[in-house]
Amino acid sequence: MVLIKSKDLFYNNEWIIMNIQDHIRIVPDFPKPGINFYDIATLLKHPQAWRETVTRLERLAETYKPDMLMGVEARGFLVASALAHEMNLGFGMVRKAGKLPGNTLSHSYSLEYGEDTIEIQPDMVPAGSRVLVVDDLLATGGTMHAAETLILKTGAHVVGHLTIIELEGLNGREKLSAPFQALLKRPA
Numbered sequence: 745m746v747l748i749k750s751k752d753l754f755y756n757n758e759w760i761i762m763n764i765q766d767h768i769r770i771v772p773d774f775p776k777p778g779i780n781f782y783d784i785a786t787l788l789k790h791p792q793a794w795r796e797t798v799t800r801l802e803r804l805a806e807t808y809k810p811d812m813l814m815g816v817e818a819r820g821f822l823v824a825s826a827l828a829h830e831m832n833l834g835f836g837m838v839r840k841a842g843k844l845p846g847n848t849l850s851h852s853y854s855l856e857y858g859e860d861t862i863e864i865q866p867d868m869v870p871a872g873s874r875v876l877v878v879d880d881l882l883a884t885g886g887t888m889h890a891a892e893t894l895i896l897k898t899g900a901h902v903v904g905h906l907t908i909i910e911l912e913g914l915n916g917r918e919k920l921s922a923p924f925q926a927l928l929k930r931p932a
Contacts, residue, residue: 762793764800768787768909768928769785782880794826801823801827801906805876808904810875811873812828812835813831813833813877814837814838814864814875816887820878821837822880836868836869839864840862841863847867848864849864851890853890853893860887864894864895869895872899875902875903876903880907881909882909882926883911883916884916889921892921902921903923905917905925907925908926908927909930910929910930
């Protein structure tokens with residue numbers, strides 16, 4: 745556990761100890777046998793834990809000096825939009841194919857169980873901007889690497905990747921070209 749020095753967790757002249765992991769539900773054998781699903785819905789429902797999570801992510805994000813944040817569908821939208829709000833930065837979405845209106849750029853990539861395609865709206869990512877890619881969790885790194893590749897097509901610079909959780913032993917960070925940080929490391 746970590747002693748938190750957050751204005752929101754200081755009550756009656758005492759520091760509150762906040763362990764974010766205590767607020768993340770682990771669902772075994774989901775979406776298939778042998779996989780643990782780290783569910784941040786239970787983190788989101790706890791206002792103090794969610795606020796503390798965003799505060800800790802903001803400290804990490806500031807080191808990259810981003811111009812904007814890109815959230816990866818779907819839980820990454822929740823994390824990145826809250827963080828962008830706190831940092832007074834723009835927010836963009838990396839979506840599954842066919843979900844964005846207008847002109848889009850797409851990138852197809854392989855997953856451990858098949859193939860997927862993601863898209864962005866290029867006019868939402870200014871060329872030359874410093875972009876931080878945000879998601880809730882890094883597993884094998886395929887989706888974050890695809891998001892990085894797609895953002896680079898706009899002429900923007902991916903300055904880093906940030907998640908709440910990194911699954912250990914899957915080597916996802918090795919697929920990423922830009923630096924990566926996570927608040928928590930958990931077993932796959």
